[in-house]
Amino acid sequence: MPAESFEGRGIFLPPGRLLSDAELEQLVRVFTSLGVHKLRITGGEPLLRPGLPELVRSLAAIDGIDDLAMTTNAMLLPGLALPLKRAGLGRITVSLDSLDNSVFREMSGGRGSVQEVLDGITAAEVAGFGKLKINTVVQKSINDHTVLDLVDHFRGSGHTVRLIEFMDVGNLNHWSREQVVPSATLLKTIHDRWDLKPVSNPLPGETARRYEFLDGQGEVGFISSITEPFCGDCSRARLTADGVFYSCLFSSSGTDLRGLVRSGISEGQLEELVTALWSGRDDRYSELRGKESPGNDKVEMFRMGG
Ligand SMILES: C[S@@+](CC[C@H](N)C(=O)[O-])C[C@H]1O[C@@H](n2cnc3c(N)ncnc32)[C@H](O)[C@@H]1O
Known part of the structure; x- marks a missing residue:
């Protein structure tokens, strides 16, 4: 959550x-x-959620969930990685924008340190989370000069760095297109250093385009929501911590499911409602970006999740 929104407005x-x-x-x-x-x-x-391992345990036990993952800044993993593994968490994605501590702190609002994230990654490895994804959001003139070092650090580790184009989620990050480093530019920079080829078996609905290093040192992924929108392939629904359902990362309005759950509505009625919301969705924000007025009231990333 950006400092100005929680320190200033609580x-x-x-x-x-x-x-x-x-x-x-x-x-x-x-x-x-x-x-x-x-x-x-x-x-x-x-x-930060109190009792997280218990929640994970109950979610992992639900019939039909065969992939339970988490995206985190990793700061608290040293104490939580093992309880989460034991509770049934399957995969962890760690956000890490740079290995340069001053760049990292500029992007994290002056909180935490690279070493704490690396310690969290080690804790995840020790707990038995084998292959992590490392999410790196790239912003021009902020951290793009540190990308090669970061990719180099994780080559051969079994973890996969995914370079994400800086997106206009919400309004508080003051996004402009000039801050975006296109994936094609990053791919060229990385390919100039290490030979790469596209992975031969991309999975359907995958957000990242994956490339493997020809020297066998693993993969790197690119998430290109700005230069190559993938709305047509998107099958993600989102639910905020306070129970609002959204059908798009860039939505400005959603549906309050918490109120309905608390009113005692049956699971069957909830299923009908969610089916209607999902089959009626026509979101394609990323494809329309720049062609239509974007609107100013998108839900912020800290509510929506990445
Ligand atoms: C919003 S965070 C939430 C989870 C957790 N707090 C974390 O740091 O991983 C989820 C993901 O969204 C990414 N993200 C945040 N702002 C972004 C933006 N403007 N464009 C693209 N990705 C972004 C983050 O880097 C992170 O990997």
Whole structure:
């Protein structure tokens, strides 16, 4: 959450507005009954939620969930990686924008350090999370000069760096297209240093375009929502911590499921509602970007999750 929004305006949600573990479990059951089998816990920072291993345990036990993942800044993994592994968390994605500590702190709002993230990654490895994804959002003249070092660091580690084009999620990050480094530029820079080829078996619905190093030192991925929008392939629904359902990362309005759950509505009725919302969706924000007026009220990333 950007400092100006929580220090200046104090908008942390009171606990009563958050979905309880039981409410979350109920909604996940509704989604799985409609065919969802992959669940990612993100945020905000998921490791801050009290009792997270218990929540993970109950979500992992839901019939139909066969891929349970989490995106985190890794700061609290030294204490939580093992309990999360034991609770049934399957995969971890760690966000790390630079290995240069001053660049890192500029991008993190002056909080944390590279070493803490690396310690979190080590804790995840020790706990048995084998192959991590490392998410790196690249911004021109901010961290693009540190990308090669970061890729080099993780080559041969079993982890995969994914370079993400800086996106205009929400309004508080003051996005402009000039800050975006196109994936094609990064691919060329990396390919100039190490030979790469596209992976031969991309998975359907995959957000990243994956390339493998010809010397066998692993892969690097590119998420290019700005220069190569993939709205047509997107199958992600999103649920905020306070229970609002969104069908697009760039939505400006969603549907309050928490109120419905608390009103005692049946799971069958919830299934009908979610089916109607999902089949009626026509979101294609990334494809329309620049062609239509973007609007000024998109939901912020710290509510929506990445
Ligand atoms: C919003 S974070 C939430 C989870 C957790 N707090 C973390 O740091 O990983 C999820 C992902 O979104 C990415 N992200 C945040 N802002 C972004 C932006 N403007 N464009 C692209 N990706 C962004 C982050 O780097 C992170 O990998």
